[in-house]
Amino acid sequence: MTNNPVAVFDSGIGSLSIIRELKREVPNEDLLYFADRAHFPYGNKSHQQLREIMVNTINYLRRYKPKLVVVASNTPSVQVLDEVRRMITDLPIIGVRPPLKEAARLTKKKHIGIMATEGTIGSKELKIQIRREVPQHILVTKFNASPIIELIEHGVHLENERRTFDIISRVLGEGVDEKMDVITLSSTHLPFVKTYLNALLPTVRFVDPAQIVAKDVRKFLKFYRMAKKSGTGKLQILVSDGKREFEKSVRAMGIREPVEEVFLTF
Structure with a gap:
């Protein structure tokens, strides 16, 4: 064995x-x-x-x-x-699973983000995990990262920087780094665009499980x-x-x- x-x-x-x-x-x-x-x-x-x-x-x-x-x-x-x-x-x-305990431990702003697929974001199981692992005084914002995962699967991030930046910016929206300081990469595809994420949000820590x-x-x-x-x-x-x-x-x-x-x- x-x-x-x-x-x-x-x-x-x-x-x-x-x-x-x-x-x-x-x-x-x-x-x-x-x-x-x-x-x-x-x-x-x-x-x-x-x-x-x-x-x-x-x-x-x-x-x-x-x-x-x-x-x-x-x-x-x-x-x-x-x-x-x-x-x-x-x-x-x-x-x-999303490394929520780690994110909750790291945040100073008491506000964390979760980037994940549409299915994960909308699931009752994620809600239960958040209730169990994130203290009530910490805010949680969820981001539907399915469009980013799609472009990674098709190799767009390797060939088209502008399109990759545009799609990531659209998913995250404005002012993310003012509100939160830790985001979990809760899709195994997402670490492949970590350089893009760090360039867009240099003050945010991205946690890879x-x-x-x-x-x-x-x-x-x-x-x-x-x-x-x-x-x-x-x-x-x-x-x-x-x-x-x-x-x-x-x-x-x-x-x-x-x-x-x-x-x-x-």
């Missing part, structure tokens, strides 16, 4: 932000990265659709014999992960004695749609491993 891969998936390029941190945190581990572009974007799916996609995807990944599955997307992690874990009890699953997830994976593997002790971890990449565009984006991000297209029946 220790030599089996850690599977990481989301609806496209977003997983790479988690993969990057995993390579630092658990360098010995073999990683299987599945970009499920056939179901992009997760952010506009219904609760039931999301749950079905998660269960079917995890069951599909069983053929690669993963020792652990990382759902590298906030939208399903926030909305359906607890249900999925109750349905799949024989395979450990780790998700990624990828490091938290990578540390969770390391602790989990160590605790259950599943960690690979030696060797250089290999990366296997699968994509379920739009291989050419996806390959172009990952190459531009410095990923050299071959990309294999797979065809899903769900």
